[in-house]
Amino acid sequence: MRLNLHAGEELLALERNHDxxxxxxxxxxxxxxxxxxxxxxxxxSDGALLVAxxxxxxxxxxxxGVIVAFGESFVESLLEAMPALFKTT
Numbered sequence: 001m002r003l004n005l006h007a008g009e010e011l012l013a014l015e016r017n018h019d020x021x022x023x024x025x026x027x028x029x030x031x032x033x034x035x036x037x038x039x040x041x042x043x044x045s046d047g048a049l050l051v052a053x054x055x056x057x058x059x060x061x062x063x064x065g066v067i068v069a070f071g072e073s074f075v076e077s078l079l080e081a082m083p084a085l086f087k088t089t
Contacts, residue, residue, distance in 0.1 A: 004052070004057050004073055005024075005052070009024070010053065011050050012050070014048065015047065016063065017045060022053070048060060048061045056071050057070060058071065071077065
């Protein structure tokens, strides 16, 4: 996600049953460790949403664990960096 953000830009984070907030992934203590992010990028069936403030890209997770990524450059970045765990045959 950080590849698609402008310097200093914050993401909107929403999670079901929790308050929404903005955060800058570039200022996280351990940005390379997803567990240190306030909202997980990996499905946990929490119904999470991470989206750029102008909605040009984002990541939506439904409560049943389905993930929807949108925004052309963001989807391309995901496909290029996708871990082997998520690759389909």
